[in-house]
Amino acid sequence: MNELELIDRLKGGDQAAFKSIVETWQDMVYNTSLGIVQSVEDAEDVAQEVFVQVYESINQFKGDSKFSTWLYRIAVTKSLDHLRKKKRKKRFAFLQSLFGVNEEEVRHTPDFNHPGVGLENKEKASVLFKAIDKLPDNQKTAFTLHKLEGLSYQEVAEVMETTVSSVESLMHRAKGNLKKILTDYYQNLKE
Amino acid sequence: MSNPGNIHDKVEQAMSSIDKVGRAKSNPFLYTRIMASLADDDKRERTIFNRPAIALASVLFIILMNSLVFFQNSETSTAVGPAQEDEQIFAKEYNYPLTTADRLYSVNDDQ
Numbered sequence: 429m430n431e432l433e434l435i436d437r438l439k440g441g442d443q444a445a446f447k448s449i450v451e452t453w454q455d456m457v458y459n460t461s462l463g464i465v466q467s468v469e470d471a472e473d474v475a476q477e478v479f480v481q482v483y484e485s486i487n488q489f490k491g492d493s494k495f496s497t498w499l500y501r502i503a504v505t506k507s508l509d510h511l512r513k514k515k516r517k518k519r520f521a522f523l524q525s526l527f528g529v530n531e532e533e534v535r536h537t538p539d540f541n542h543p544g545v546g547l548e549n550k551e552k553a554s555v556l557f558k559a560i561d562k563l564p565d566n567q568k569t570a571f572t573l574h575k576l577e578g579l580s581y582q583e584v585a586e587v588m589e590t591t592v593s594s595v596e597s598l599m600h601r602a603k604g605n606l607k608k609i610l611t612d613y614y615q616n617l618k619e
Numbered sequence: 620m621s622n623p624g625n626i627h628d629k630v631e632q633a634m635s636s637i638d639k640v641g642r643a644k645s646n647p648f649l650y651t652r653i654m655a656s657l658a659d660d661d662k663r664e665r666t667i668f669n670r671p672a673i674a675l676a677s678v679l680f681i682i683l684m685n686s687l688v689f690f691q692n693s694e695t696s697t698a699v700g701p702a703q704e705d706e707q708i709f710a711k712e713y714n715y716p717l718t719t720a721d722r723l724y725s726v727n728d729d730q
Contacts, residue, residue, distance in 0.1 A: 450650045458645035472646050479653045480660070544641035552629075552636035559633075575637055603634070610630040 431495050438486050450479050453496065456577070457503045459544075463572035464507035466540040466557055470514070474506050481506070493586060500577075500587040504569050542576075559609040567602035570595055 429437075429448070437445035457478050462471035481502055489498055545553040560568060566588070573579045573587060574595075581595045588595065646652070 447650055450653060454645045454649050455642055458649070459643045462643050471643075472649070472652075475645055475649060476652050476656055479649075480656050483653070483657060484660075542637070542640060543643045545637060546639070549636040552633040553640070556633045556636055576640060577642075606634065607630055610633050611626060614626045614629045 432491070435486065435489065435491075435495060438483075446483055449482065453499055454479070456496065457499060460500060460503045460572065460577055461507045461510075462542065463560075463576040464504065464568060465510055465514075466561060468543075470510060471507075474503070474510050477506050477510075478503050497583070497586050500573065500579075501589075504573070504587065508565050508569070544576075555610065555613060556606070559606050559613070562609055563602055563605055567598050567605065570598040571602040571606075574599060 429445075434445045434449055434452075438449060454475060458471055458475045461474040461478070462468065465471050465474060478499070482499065489495065539554045540557045541550055541554055542557065560571060563571065569588060570584050573584045574581070579587070581592050581599070585592045585595045
């Protein structure tokens with residue numbers, strides 16, 4: 429059964445079609461979320477939210493773009509929302525800790541190890557992910573989609589609803605910022 | 620002192636550490652979790668006031684009832700009640716000015 433048939437059947441409320449859609453795209457959605465939220469548990473929650481939204485708003489998909497592009501858009505939006513909520517919670521917990529309430533809540537984020545990275549690169553990749561987390565949202569999105577999902581600049585532009593030249597510029601700035609953050613990190617490590 | 624060449628190498632190595640990254644595999648029970656979440660949402664939606672149309676209709680009904688009561692009260696307060704009617708009859712009979720303005724004019728006329 430092809431993509432369009434599956435979508436039509438899901439629009440008609442077919443559960444088997446939905447199961448098939450989840451099974452086909454769950455790794456793609458999960459991997460995208462994982463790159464942005466950098467936590468296995470959070471990425472699972474986001475992936476779940478993405479497919480719940482797909483189920484509830486499949487009628488809004490008009491087929492103007494590829495289904496995968498639409499899915500990527502939902503995954504990126506949900507992941508960034510999740511990060512914002514988490515940062516807000518952290519800030520609130522920090523404020524509470526200043527007044528002696530909820531001191532346990534303020535913990536340092538553990539180093540993130542992407543399961544797809546080989547053992548020989550684990551440590552370096554963990555440092556890189558920490559740097560990626562410090563990028564502005566649009567640079568983080570472009571970099572993650574291109575590097576982790578292997579999307580071309582054209583595909584990234586479609587997901588982000590922008591032009592290829594904007595994506596090129598975002599990638600250039602992302603790489604520049606990452607190099608700066610990493611240089612600072614290694615310099616501080618040596619001193 | 621830190622060696623700039625060394626740091627540059629480390630930065631480049633970190634930058635290329637995810638060049639050959641594999642795709643992470645999701646939880647095999649993701650579909651079950653999604654279906655459980657959808658079932659929870661269904662239960663929540665079954666609460667009658669969670670439906671936007673019903674919530675909106677309820678708010679409009681409350682506003683309508685409030686405005687009905689308000690307008691009814693304002694009409695009764697402007698209408699002349701039985702006590703005021705008696706007052707007017709009494710004033711007419713004895714040529715007593717009913718309002719302050721009437722009273723003032725009658726004082727001026729006397730002068």
